[in-house]
Amino acid sequence: TLQCKENPTIQREPYNTQRTLQCKEIPTIHREPYNTQRTLQYKENPTIHREPYNAQRTLTVLVVNPVPVNPVPVQVDPVPVTLSHDPVSVTQVVPGLQVVLWSLQVHRVLPQWLAQPDVILRDIRRNLVAVGAVQGLSPATLKKLQDNGVTSFFPVQAEVVPAVLECVAQGLLVGRGGYRPRDICVSAPTGSGKTLAFVVPLVQALIGRVVCEVRALVVLPTKELAQQVCKVCALYAEGSGLKVVMLGGQKSFAAEQTSLAEQRGGKWKSLADIVVATPGRLVDHINKTPGFRLDLLRFLVIDEADRMIDSMHHSWLGQVTKAVFRAGSGSEGSSVFRRSEPTHITAASLSPPQMPLQKLLFSATLTMNPEKLQQLGLHQPRLFSSTHSGPAPSAGPASAKSQERFNFPEGLTEYFVPCTLSKKPLLILHYILHMKFCPLLCFTNSRQAAHRLFLLVRLFGGVEAAEFSSRLSTAERKHTLRDFQHGKIQLLICTDAAARGIDIEGIKCVVNYDAPQYLRTYIHRIGRTARAGKAGVAFTFLLDVQRNSFLKMVEEAGSAGIKKHSVKHQLLKNMAPRYETTLKELASAIKVSYLQANTLHPYE
Numbered sequence: 348t349l350q351c352k353e354n355p356t357i358q359r360e361p362y363n364t365q366r367t368l369q370c371k372e373i374p375t376i377h378r379e380p381y382n383t384q385r386t387l388q389y390k391e392n393p394t395i396h397r398e399p400y401n402a403q404r405t406l407t408v409l410v411v412n413p414v415p416v417n418p419v420p421v422q423v424d425p426v427p428v429t430l431s432h433d434p435v436s437v438t439q440v441v442p443g444l445q446v447v448l449w450s451l452q453v454h455r456v457l458p459q460w461l462a463q464p465d466v467i468l469r470d471i472r473r474n475l476v477a478v479g480a481v482q483g484l485s486p487a488t489l490k491k492l493q494d495n496g497v498t499s500f501f502p503v504q505a506e507v508v509p510a511v512l513e514c515v516a517q518g519l520l521v522g523r524g525g526y527r528p529r530d531i532c533v534s535a536p537t538g539s540g541k542t543l544a545f546v547v548p549l550v551q552a553l554i555g556r557v558v559c560e561v562r563a564l565v566v567l568p569t570k571e572l573a574q575q576v577c578k579v580c581a582l583y584a585e586g587s588g589l590k591v592v593m594l595g596g597q598k599s600f601a602a603e604q605t606s607l608a609e610q611r612g613g614k615w616k617s618l619a620d621i622v623v624a625t626p627g628r629l630v631d632h633i634n635k636t637p638g639f640r641l642d643l644l645r646f647l648v649i650d651e652a653d654r655m656i657d658s659m660h661h662s663w664l665g666q667v668t669k670a671v672f673r674a675g676s677g678s679e680g681s682s683v684f685r686r687s688e689p690t691h692i693t694a695a696s697l698s699p700p701q702m703p704l705q706k707l708l709f710s711a712t713l714t715m716n717p718e719k720l721q722q723l724g725l726h727q728p729r730l731f732s733s734t735h736s737g738p739a740p741s742a743g744p745a746s747a748k749s750q751e752r753f754n755f756p757e758g759l760t761e762y763f764v765p766c767t768l769s770k771k772p773l774l775i776l777h778y779i780l781h782m783k784f785c786p787l788l789c790f791t792n793s794r795q796a797a798h799r800l801f802l803l804v805r806l807f808g809g810v811e812a813a814e815f816s817s818r819l820s821t822a823e824r825k826h827t828l829r830d831f832q833h834g835k836i837q838l839l840i841c842t843d844a845a846a847r848g849i850d851i852e853g854i855k856c857v858v859n860y861d862a863p864q865y866l867r868t869y870i871h872r873i874g875r876t877a878r879a880g881k882a883g884v885a886f887t888f889l890l891d892v893q894r895n896s897f898l899k900m901v902e903e904a905g906s907a908g909i910k911k912h913s914v915k916h917q918l919l920k921n922m923a924p925r926y927e928t929t930l931k932e933l934a935s936a937i938k939v940s941y942l943q944a945n946t947l948h949p950y951e
């Protein structure tokens with residue numbers, strides 16, 4: 348009998364910190380002096396929810412140099428083993444055997460909720476569902492959808508809208524069957540309609556509220572995205588009495604404070620039901636705005652969730668959670684429903700009922716890494732996904748990363764364009780001027796590169812171009828996006844500031860002028876086209892040195908196939924003389940702009 352004990356200092360699971368794995372070899376060890384390595388497997392019950400990220404362990408026993416037959420069974424003392432991804436080796440000298448080496452290796456097995464999601468069909472056009480056929484929608488919601496021209500739901504909406512509505516079918520306090528509602532995670536391709544999948548049920552759930560309090564909070568990574576989602580919320584809340592407030596720094600801090608709460612009769616009253624915010628601004632208001640309370644928050648929507656998890660080092664979620672379960676907050680005195688941070692479920696903890704906080708996560712590239720998702724403290728999560736999970740990520744972060752697979756929009760065609768550094772500007776001009784790919788969204792890897800390319804295209808002439816990056820002020824960025832949307836700009840040269848979530852109708856072509864370094868970046872960039880079931884093309888310019896690794900990355904990620912698109916040298920040749928002149932003009936333009944920048948900001 349071999350026994351190993353887990354190190355009791357493992358903190359991740361509050362109520363079960365030590366286990367004993369017992370493995371018995373059958374028959375006893377002395378039968379095989381020539382076969383010195385065996386694998387014993389101990390499988391954990393996969394239904395155990397307390398431990399979402401590792402459900403299977405392998406104990407490998409290596410018996411070195413066994414002595415001849417010894418009929419007495421070998422008893423090995425329990426040895427504490429710290430759980431880790433790498434095999435942990437322990438050496439013991441055991442009577443009857445010279446040395447026993449054994450190791451405990453953790454095999455990461457995806458928990459059931461991640462391995463077997465509710466499937467979202469990918470093909471939007473062929474899987475539209477008439478809104479009237481979707482369960483749980485109120486007549487007011489149906490009317491609103493009709494007014495906004497939505498007659499059918501996209502697959503993600505047809506799955507997620509009823510699932511959220513089911514959680515509030517018995518009111519905001521309890522979910523289905525009287526239980527705390529499960530958190531919901533949604534992984535569906537770019538442009539598949541995730542925004543309406545949460546806006547519609549949120550508005551319907553809150554429409555009957557009596558007192559105005561912040562009950563829904565939507566957090567997004569950038570101002571532009573927050574503004575876009577805020578617009579959709581406002582559109583669906585219009586006429587319902589629900590108030591939607593945006594906190595993203597578009598207005599001054601004081602103006603945002605005024606829109607959140609006001610003092611009446613010596614008491615603070617909320618002026619917002621739904622708040623759409625960027626994390627930084629949100630935390631500022633939590634800490635500095637009197638009357639801004641989250642202690643009745645019912646829904647926390649985290650859009651672009653994988654990116655928001657990456658920004659967790661700023662601890663915005665911790666601040667939100669603190670505000671949600673703030674002890675001694677105003678509502679505690681006035682409400683019969685006290686609120687405390689959920690811990691173990693006991694009969695006492697369920698009475699009186701308290702307002703549950705339900706988290707809804709959305710992304711086109713939602714991480715399937717349970718350890719990352721763990722940071723969000725999800726409650727019995729339910730996953731809706733259009734991606735079929737691959738094999739469980741094996742040990743170690745590197746291998747887990749390389750196996751990530753995502754779904755690409757159905758109508759997207761991907762190409763790579765072999766090129767050299769000097770040919771890239773000519774190629775982009777060729778795409779616009781000769782191939783008439785307009786409007787064209789072009790991504791570079793830095794704001795300097797975007798600016799240089801913008802100057803070059805402008806000097807070359809014949810193309811209405813603009814740049815979009817952090818070089819521009821918020822107002823300039825807003826105007827640029829609007830002009831692009833209205834067709835006044837043919838070529839928008841941008842950084843990854845425009846890669847996520849931005850929804851501009853009519854973009855038929857995306858060009859990765861600089862190949863993206865990360866798969867997620869690629870997926871979000873190319874996802875600016877082929878939205879809402881429409882067709883679109885994406886080109887990626889690849890230098891020879893980038894080619895193999897990039898193509899491997901894209902293929903492994905689940906791309907339907909990336910084709911080669913070569914542009915004949917002859918086609919670019921005609922533009923070459925003008926291009927040479929432009930390059931010279933560009934050199935002096937950059938010099939001038941550098942000198943100007945240094946005169947204006949001599950210390951930068």
Ligand SMILES: Nc1ncnc2c1ncn2[C@@H]1O[C@H](COP(=O)(O)OP(=O)(O)OP(=O)(O)O)[C@@H](O)[C@H]1O
Binds near residue numbers: 537874
């Ligand atoms: N049921 C529908 N009928 C018609 N158009 C819709 C419907 N649902 C969404 N759309 C449109 O589809 C487009 C894409 O939707 P949305 O921006 O919500 O996609 P997304 O999944 O959030 O994309 P991303 O991952 O890039 O953020 C929007 O222009 C939206 O108005």
